[in-house]
Amino acid sequence: MIEKRDAYVKKLKDRIDDWNAQIDKLSAKVDQTDAKVRAEYRRRLEDARKKRRELEDKIAALQQAGEGAWEALKQGIENSWEQLKAGLSKAKSEFEGRESKGREEK
Numbered sequence: 001m002i003e004k005r006d007a008y009v010k011k012l013k014d015r016i017d018d019w020n021a022q023i024d025k026l027s028a029k030v031d032q033t034d035a036k037v038r039a040e041y042r043r044r045l046e047d048a049r050k051k052r053r054e055l056e057d058k059i060a061a062l063q064q065a066g067e068g069a070w071e072a073l074k075q076g077i078e079n080s081w082e083q084l085k086a087g088l089s090k091a092k093s094e095f096e097g098r099e100s101k102g103r104e105e106k
Contacts, residue, residue, distance in 0.1 A: 012081070015081070016055065016056065016059075019085075023052070026091070030042060047087060048091065054080060
C-alpha cells in the first residue's frame with residue numbers, strides 16, 4: 001500500500017512540475033501585454049499559484065498519513081487538482097484568445 005501511495009505522490013509532483021512550467025510560460029507572455037490585461041491575468045496566475053500551494057500542502061499531508069487515511073485524502077487532492085487544472089486552463093485559453101484577437105486587429 002505504501003508503494004501505491006508513493007507512486008501516486010510522485011505522479012502528483014510530476015503534474016505540479018508541469019503546471020509550474022505552464023504557469024511560468026504564461027506569466028512570461030502576460031508580462032509582454034498592456035497594463036490592463038497584465039493586471040487581470042497576474043491576479044489569475046496568483047490564484048493558480050495559491051491553489052498550487054494548497055495542493056502541495058495536501059500532498060505533504062498525504063505523505064504523512066497512515067495507510068488507512070491516505071485514500072480519504074486522495075479524493076480531496078483530486079478535487080483540488082481539478083480546480084487548479086480548470087482555473088489555469090481557463091486563464092490560458094482566455095489569454096491566448098485575447099492575444100490572437102489583438103494580433104488580428106493589428
